[in-house]
Amino acid sequence: MEFATRTIHAKQPSEAETGAVVPPIFQTSTYQQEAPEQNKGFSYSRTNNPTRQRLEQVLAELEGVSHGAAFASGIAAANAILQAYLRPGDEVLASKDVYGGTHRLLNQVFNRWGVTIHHLDFSDLSAFEGTLNPRTRVIWIETPSNPRLLVYDIEAISQRAHKQSALVVVDNTIATPYFQQPFSFGADIVLHSVTKYLAGHSDVIQGAVLARDSAVLEPVRFLQYSTGAVPGPFDCWLTLRGIRTLELRMLRHAENATAIANTLKAHPLIRKVYFPGLPDHPGHDIARRQMSGFGGIVSFELNGTMEEAKRYVSSRRYFALGESLGGVESLICHPATMMFGSVRQEARQERGVSDTLIRLSPGCENRRDLLEDLCLGLTEIEAERKVGSSRAR
Numbered sequence: 001m002e003f004a005t006r007t008i009h010a011k012q013p014s015e016a017e018t019g020a021v022v023p024p025i026f027q028t029s030t031y032q033q034e035a036p037e038q039n040k041g042f043s044y045s046r047t048n049n050p051t052r053q054r055l056e057q058v059l060a061e062l063e064g065v066s067h068g069a070a071f072a073s074g075i076a077a078a079n080a081i082l083q084a085y086l087r088p089g090d091e092v093l094a095s096k097d098v099y100g101g102t103h104r105l106l107n108q109v110f111n112r113w114g115v116t117i118h119h120l121d122f123s124d125l126s127a128f129e130g131t132l133n134p135r136t137r138v139i140w141i142e143t144p145s146n147p148r149l150l151v152y153d154i155e156a157i158s159q160r161a162h163k164q165s166a167l168v169v170v171d172n173t174i175a176t177p178y179f180q181q182p183f184s185f186g187a188d189i190v191l192h193s194v195t196k197y198l199a200g201h202s203d204v205i206q207g208a209v210l211a212r213d214s215a216v217l218e219p220v221r222f223l224q225y226s227t228g229a230v231p232g233p234f235d236c237w238l239t240l241r242g243i244r245t246l247e248l249r250m251l252r253h254a255e256n257a258t259a260i261a262n263t264l265k266a267h268p269l270i271r272k273v274y275f276p277g278l279p280d281h282p283g284h285d286i287a288r289r290q291m292s293g294f295g296g297i298v299s300f301e302l303n304g305t306m307e308e309a310k311r312y313v314s315s316r317r318y319f320a321l322g323e324s325l326g327g328v329e330s331l332i333c334h335p336a337t338m339m340f341g342s343v344r345q346e347a348r349q350e351r352g353v354s355d356t357l358i359r360l361s362p363g364c365e366n367r368r369d370l371l372e373d374l375c376l377g378l379t380e381i382e383a384e385r386k387v388g389s390s391r392a393r
């Protein structure tokens, strides 16, 4: 079954009792049982719920595996993986530019429990291999990364990690299963912030953990009901609806992102464009091998000041200034003051987040409108500079 067909039909039969093609929402906390220890597979919705179960099966199917667990957010999903697999004395190797929330979880929560976190440039495979040791328990790869879209070789990293029996986790949020299938390159676990492209409409906060092997998912599933960060049935239903158009949306997001990256690259006010589809992107060759498309996010550095970057992101017509990404409506953000607002400037710079870095999540609007809006903002900066310099004279 091809991908688009799977998003609509896999694990999604019409409802048995009425034939409804859209599944009902099982908005229930509990289930009437026939007798003690006798039920229809559901006893209490923190443990399991038919709408959530359907979503978990669909998400697993899209990643080409059989086991999934849905969570109340991407970070709750990440927390469950780390809690399931880490013990005091263990070490984690994570790419240097992981999403800020993952960085905080690793360095402000898990390191308190005696876990050592190493952040590395995963494109340097010999440095990676040199840091691996028998205490390395988890390898955390975010590719493409957020917000700079750096790309890492999942297969090469997994092969090296498995020699030390470390668990390879891939955060596949930015690529989505439409553009990247991490299990086919050796990943043990795939994580999603479902909040983003999978749900796709900026109306849900949700996460998921997928695994090929039920024994790998089991400790995560145990934490799902033991710690209780589960999504509600309505949110699961919204995501199931969003997934049905995943391929259509991703194609449009990628088309818009490609056009924007190419346009910005040629503009004199832009210092650097981060988009894996550009041939001069350092991870371009890996992306070509590992992904079936380059995704829908573009970041760029303005050749200017922080104030200009802040004015630019605040005055777009179609790009709403906001955290998050992956919705049908375009979003723009200024990582230095938003996701990295609480991080010191040197630490931010070290992670490649400059004062003028801007991240775009182009939505599904018409490409010409988006380009016009972005270019108009650059023309406004040029005009302001002219006025400024003529005043100075």
Ligand SMILES: Cc1ncc(COP(=O)(O)O)c(C=O)c1O
Pocket: 073, 074, 075, 076, 099, 101, 102, 142, 146, 171, 173, 174, 192, 193, 194, 195, 205, 206, 207, 324
């Ligand atoms: C790549 C990535 N992973 C994980 C997360 C965390 O997901 P959530 O916000 O759903 O908790 C995010 C959120 O922005 C993200 O961008």
